[in-house]
Amino acid sequence: MDAAGLDSDGREFKTPEDMWREQAGDPSKKTQWYRDGVSYWEGVKANMDGVLGGFANVNEPDITCSEDFLNILFSERFHAADARHQPLVVLDCGSGIGRVTKNLLIRYFNEVDLLEPVSHFLETARETLALGCQTNSDMHKAVNFYCVPLQDFTPDTARYDVIWIQWCIGHLTDEDFVSFFKRAKVGLKPGGFFVLKENIARSGFVLDNEDRSVTRSDLYFKELFSRCGLHVYKSKDQKGFPEELFAVKMYALTTDPPKKAPRAKSKTSTNRPRTIM
């Protein structure tokens, strides 16, 4: 990656490598980077407004758009017959207070594990899911609550149909991003996949000096996916968010390359006016 980036105070970095060297380039800086990230969230209230940075109103469009995406993925990759034989299991990474689990995942999966390094968030998730969640039953339940950061986590072999990672991967350095996904692949069942839902920078990256996270561009993510040996099976843009927020994208990532559809002959020339991407 050679695209330049900015920090939240407008300071420019020529490359991500320059930024990472400065922020987390030796073991003590890296320890501090992760400590600051978790400390930031430890000071945030365990409620919807807290985990959504003051934008609790995005919860509804977020869940709706994720559900549409998940439905497409389910219909293409899982078959009803498979689900009868074994429970569908998902891991909610950087789960916060269990917002995504409660509003979405627990309705689709028989077992949900939650991973969250901030203990007061995880405790809130545990309480909410134990008490108030109507869908929490013997058929659909939260099972394991891991109070661990992503960079230190290795899943059990072949436990998960889906590993859901939303609004937390920006806390990981590039190096830990790649090693997390490489380790986490073993946690997927055959045919399983990752869903990564994240803010997207227009180009390069934006470093947030306050919560110690990095917002990457689509190109930056794609370069990291290729370093992880992952393929973009499908992606979808989030709709309906306030304009002042970053764009948000969902990626379904698989370890197997997507099957190539036979090439249809096009009558139109590719050399035609197009909208600018």
Ligand SMILES: C[S@@+](CC[C@H](N)C(=O)[O-])C[C@H]1O[C@@H](n2cnc3c(N)ncnc32)[C@H](O)[C@@H]1O
């Ligand atoms: C913006 S909140 C999103 C929470 C949840 N995914 C949601 O969408 O409601 C970011 C979450 O990332 C968690 N987080 C911070 N550093 C992390 C790390 N190194 N590994 C995993 N999660 C982390 C925070 O504690 C916080 O719960």
